[in-house]
């Protein structure tokens with residue numbers, strides 16, 4: 001596959017990077033990413049994924065836009081208040097780049113309805129706002145063999161990691177957090193607050209890590225750094241990285257037969 005002249009021009013600053021190149025840009029243009037959550041993380045992540053020319057995007061969110069979202073969810077405007085986030089996000093993509101395929105999924109995902117949403121996906125980027133959905137998404141990714149970029153923020157902190165629990169020796173999101181968060185009563189963003197620019201930093205970081213996964217085997221930037229959790233501190237700026245080991249008792253990995 002080659003890129004048309006208008007696409008070569010649009011992505012010239014990627015293609016000139018030896019770490020991406022033409023082959024890398026083609027890989028991005030044929031990739032399908034499922035974005036879980038079009039909020040604080042999903043919004044900036046989507047802007048950079050779409051700008052990177054990710055060929056196909058599925059946008060999942062069950063929420064509607066609220067005035068209090070506008071402080072950090074940068075693709076939404078006042079006129080969008082009350083409308084479904086996934087739909088408005090899809091319209092943003094359509095306006096931004098007509099060549100990208102985009103689909104909105106308005107509704108909550110979990111359990112049985114996840115597998116069809118993940119079908120054909122090369123990567124899932126999860127920036128949703130609750131642990132129950134995150135764990136369900138992680139389990140579905142491990143079962144379907146789809147890599148997961150997981151990103152979260154709170155107050156002045158963020159965390160970003162790439163998981164490939166379906167691979168031998170690699171951890172999943174459930175290996176990291178355990179089973180305690182399956183309940184839906186531990187979501188604290190509204191009560192704790194979050195600085196808007198942190199969502200931008202962490203969402204853009206998540207897009208960067210997702211692009212690494214999509215370029216694996218296609219360009220030298222393609223080092224997915226599986227199981228490395230990056231902790232972003234914004235109050236006194238710093239970045240720490242830790243390795244998440246595979247949990248031999250992890251329910252998600254065991255169920256998928258992905259424990260050695």
Ligand SMILES: [Zn+2]
Pocket residue numbers: 165171172173174175176247250251252253254
């Ligand atoms: Zn696991």
